[in-house]
Amino acid sequence: MLTLLAFGALAAVASAANSWIVPGAAWMSTSNTKIDAHGGMVLKRGDTFYWVGQAASHSVQPYMYTSKNLLDWTPCTNPQNPIQWLWRPKLAKPNGSFWIYGQVDRNVQALKSSSISDNYAVAGSKVTLPPNAYTYSDTGMFADDDGTWYLLTSADHNNVQINKINSDGSIGTRVNVLAKGAYEAPGMFKVGGIYYLIVSGKTGWRSNPNQMFWTDKLAGGSWNGPYPIAPEAQKTYNSQNTFELTVVGSKKTTYVYMGDSWDSKGGPDSNYVWLPMSVDTGTKKVTLDYHAQWKLNAETGEVVLPSRKRRYEAEHAVVEGRGVVGRCERCLNRRGVHAADPSAQVTFHNIIGLGGPQWVQFHYHVANRTSGEAHISVNDAPAVNISAMNHRAGYHHVVPVLLDLKSGGENRIVFGVSGEAGVVLEGIEVVED
Template identity: 45%
Template sequence: MIILSAALALSALILPTLAATSWIVPGAVWLDTSGNKIDAHGGMIIKPGSVWYWIGYSVNDGITPVIYSSEDLLNWDNRGIANSIKQMWRPKLIIAGGRFNIFGQVNRLTQGMTATAITGPYTLYGSGMSIPPDALTYSDCGPFVDTDGQIYWITSADHNTLSINHVTNTSNPTLSTRVASLALGAFEGPALFKVGSIYFLIVSSKTGWRPNPDKVFWATSLAGPWSGGTDVAPEGNNTYNSQSTYVAPVIGSSQTTYIFMGDAWDSTGSAASNYMWAPLSVSTSAHTATIQYFPFWKVNPTTGVVTTSSTGKRYEAEDAEMAGRAGKSNLSLGIVTDCSSCVSKRAVHRVDDGSTVTFAGVEGLGNGERQWVALHYTVNNATGGDAYVYVNDEKMNVRDLNVRAGLHHVVPISVVLQKSNNITFAVHTSDPHFEAHLDGIEVLDGTEEEIEVKL
């Protein structure tokens, strides 16, 4: 069954006027409704009523649990810190005993906190809980509520095992009976969900902040046996440069869509890390769950329907002004070359450290609101250098705005445009062999009617 229908350095780029968020853009900087970068890592989303809540940890506040809320899964209000406890990793929300409870990992143990309102204030209770029955400690963690209402806590425990334990449905809930101890390999980042009668468990390998190919296992019972270990994305993409933290079902009137929530970490897991959310295509017969990657997408929280493939006003690279090595070229020299995958079937190749490609007269809103500019380019070495854009002479590192820079041929960035703009594309590298190949750019939000395709 396929579930689809169809940091701180950035503050200078964020202006006071903020348009409503129109798309989920994997890897891009995601701003809250106050114009600040969302800081809620290792988290989850949940909808106990008519509003969605995002619980994660704030790096800027010392790895402290923070809560955001949204009605459309696009625009998120910062509801503040749940509790001032520090170093609580991967906090998750559990509704038990008629109360709202946050479990998180503190010093490799589960610490609980409770509140009568989902936004808190939350009060710590008890001491850190090890994993029953043999007092294992653990690293990553996540919750799961089965269709019968039973609550479970999944951890990457000691000795490279994944442990699934009951959670008591009481006020001040605690960890209880172990349901399964899974020796599937050295895995962490557990995200457990259920489709029909099949349980799916997505995990990542233990490679620190470096991404790897997340795997999915399946079973017809939580106790197992568990099978599988297939990739959730093409292996070379390393889960689109992210690590699993949760799978959220959006149960709509038309369909249920499952959102893969991933953290797109930087090299240290800092506040500059972004998020990689994408719908999953799930097959209960083939026992697979596959990330459906789109540069732009969104899900209707009422119907569950996914829309994607937004198109704005396009500017072709071969029509732009080229300088440097690119400027010395022409069609016969092969810098503007055929490109079968490009929209116009032409692209500017060999954009190196001494080259620039400038698009003049690019139309923008000119009202101080941020809008999306999609850069269509590839590089010959994803780690060999950086791409830059100059928007009316303001220099921006593309990787600071979207961690997918160099890893995907469509890289959306959010910028403020005037009515008429000069946008220059360039690269910087110490590698004499590094170069980019530029297809063109597209400007979204207000320049043309956006095209939404239901999949």
């Protein structure tokens, strides 16, 4: 009987190698532990990026990581404070200190430190936001060009409200509110004098089509929208918004959507979806640019895609069981292996590896992802569900996973299915840069 492993047993598959941002895939820290910073944000200070978020595996405490390149993240001394159940923490610097604001018992709780990455202390009591003393759910953060910080919350019966943060760190007056539906997970960025607000619908831990609103006046301005940021059926590529990061490079300014790809309970199996955004300043539309694998040059601001890949077609592999090579209109070469049931197996021999962890892109189509899924085995290791390594499995036709390949051309990868999902395998591409 075939045994399929969950992510926690994947140590033998590959260790950390963060040469790319891979939406939906498990993201490992430089300590080879899974990054645990959900519902958070990234703040740049000098040449260092600081990523704060809630640790799903540690009682929702505030955890922080640092990076120079937005790829390799090193854990700080965590937690930043022993407080528990601090949801969606966000960083701000309204004065000489650093502040973390998050939700505790549906109220705002602030933490304060003289250092950005450690020794945060509770700063004052929990604050209930007006109006009508109605508690809130999600937290967002925005810093305007003049250095003023704003706290974004889903409050007042799920309207999104925006409050100024005073120079002493206290929560100030409400300057705007979005009252056009039940929204949460707010994030905001500014381009060409226009404020773009991205929000999620309220569907629990299940993803939904996030929406964008815009205004040309933050204090008291009216909101235009909603407008989609991705195809509706994609449900924001199976993610929920948490923050919009602006990276100003020497050649280009790039806007990055930061989203959480939640598991069914918002727990430790949750991953991340980060994608660059295109902003049409004429029509005032924001679009997520989906890439299965990409990275951002933190110095130039340019988006980079893999340029060296070695492709292996499924039709040239060894096909066994109820696997049939046939026509596939959606496939690159118009041919693929149709896996009819769990007896189907496709074996790729003589895969060339560099030696060590390496990204391998699986190109396959799924007719019904609720009826089964795909799994792989590398060099006779136990089979692993692809979805355990990348939440985009079954949702997108290109799914990169990190595998441990031997140096040279003696690697063997076996692709199989469980259930009757209607899988058609095009092939695999081994990324070499």
